[in-house]
Amino acid sequence: MTNEYLEVDTLVIGAGVVGLAVARALARAGREVIVLEAGDRFGEGISSRNSEVIHAGIYYPENSLKANLCVEGRRQLYDYCENHNVGFRKCGKWIVATDEAQNPMLERIKVQAAANDVNLDLADGSVVARQLPELNVSAGLWSSETGIVDTHGLMLSLLGGLEDAGGSLILRSPVENIESWSDAHILQVAGVMPCTLKVRNLVNAAGLGAVPLTRNWQGLPDAQKPTQWFARGVYFSYSGRHPFNNLIYPVPESGGLGVHLTLDLAGQARFGPDVEWIEQEDYGVDPERVHSFVRGIRQWWPNLDSERLHPAYAGIRPKLKDAEGGFFDFRIDGPNEHGVSGLVNLFGIESPGLTSCLAIAELVKEKLR
Numbered sequence: 218m219t220n221e222y223l224e225v226d227t228l229v230i231g232a233g234v235v236g237l238a239v240a241r242a243l244a245r246a247g248r249e250v251i252v253l254e255a256g257d258r259f260g261e262g263i264s265s266r267n268s269e270v271i272h273a274g275i276y277y278p279e280n281s282l283k284a285n286l287c288v289e290g291r292r293q294l295y296d297y298c299e300n301h302n303v304g305f306r307k308c309g310k311w312i313v314a315t316d317e318a319q320n321p322m323l324e325r326i327k328v329q330a331a332a333n334d335v336n337l338d339l340a341d342g343s344v345v346a347r348q349l350p351e352l353n354v355s356a357g358l359w360s361s362e363t364g365i366v367d368t369h370g371l372m373l374s375l376l377g378g379l380e381d382a383g384g385s386l387i388l389r390s391p392v393e394n395i396e397s398w399s400d401a402h403i404l405q406v407a408g409v410m411p412c413t414l415k416v417r418n419l420v421n422a423a424g425l426g427a428v429p430l431t432r433n434w435q436g437l438p439d440a441q442k443p444t445q446w447f448a449r450g451v452y453f454s455y456s457g458r459h460p461f462n463n464l465i466y467p468v469p470e471s472g473g474l475g476v477h478l479t480l481d482l483a484g485q486a487r488f489g490p491d492v493e494w495i496e497q498e499d500y501g502v503d504p505e506r507v508h509s510f511v512r513g514i515r516q517w518w519p520n521l522d523s524e525r526l527h528p529a530y531a532g533i534r535p536k537l538k539d540a541e542g543g544f545f546d547f548r549i550d551g552p553n554e555h556g557v558s559g560l561v562n563l564f565g566i567e568s569p570g571l572t573s574c575l576a577i578a579e580l581v582k583e584k585l586r
Contacts, residue, residue, distance in 0.1 A: 230419070231421070237386075239578045239582075251385055263534075266530055304370050312357060342355045349460075397560060420585075422563045448533065449531055537565040548563070
């Protein structure tokens, strides 16, 4: 390997919402920061293919990273959007049971949320019916802290903050190989500016590409290289008017939170995501999946006009367990976890990664300190 290196103090791989938030936080802390993005534009992976929901922090086990970072990240994100003119709306959401057999699950969700310092209001079917007369449900939980955000606007703002602090973003620059030494990391970078970089501090925030980067990573212990599975979720948009001002979620299902209704800032409704385990990255939307959407939605909204559902887009959740594996937490591995100086790997950053992005950035900053 050549000894002609370009030296960089701090490098972040991946310009999604988490990578940009991390880079901004490190640059504002006084580090010289460069972000490398393999794609043509920032935020075209997981960050552009989610439901844009600001989660309250309801479902995750107490004291897990997902619980703590979601709750703290949600508070930070609302403040950030307010202070940086990023579009958002705290619209709230209903978690609904479609029959009495599901009511105990709502009770369990309420207890779990309380353990995470999130207060939910439990309402019986008659109360929900007064709020949402179109719905056919036996009970519901109201989450006042749930909202929606303009993800692209958020990423633009984070990028602006990075650049204002002296950092920079370089696009079309995939990292092909990494070696970690005792005092630095050596990266082979292809694309528009092929080069070899010697990096003092490295953050792997490559989203779906974070785990594949570890396969041939010399100097990273094999025990610290996880396996990844893909869970694709597709969305269908709903054309025209609808009766909803809040998000509507059924009780959770294996692998996700069920086919739910979300809104964008213009008020347009969309449904999804569902859950489909796939072998490789594929963002195709099979129009025939609309039939399972219709069956699921009509359990709680019987008057759905199925002719107004149209294929929209798909996203992929980077899972660290397969369909039978149950809950897994974020993995934010710093030197204390893997023993490699000046390195943080972010694995399995699925939902609530968007909500948690600012809190994740602070944790990464601490791990590099």
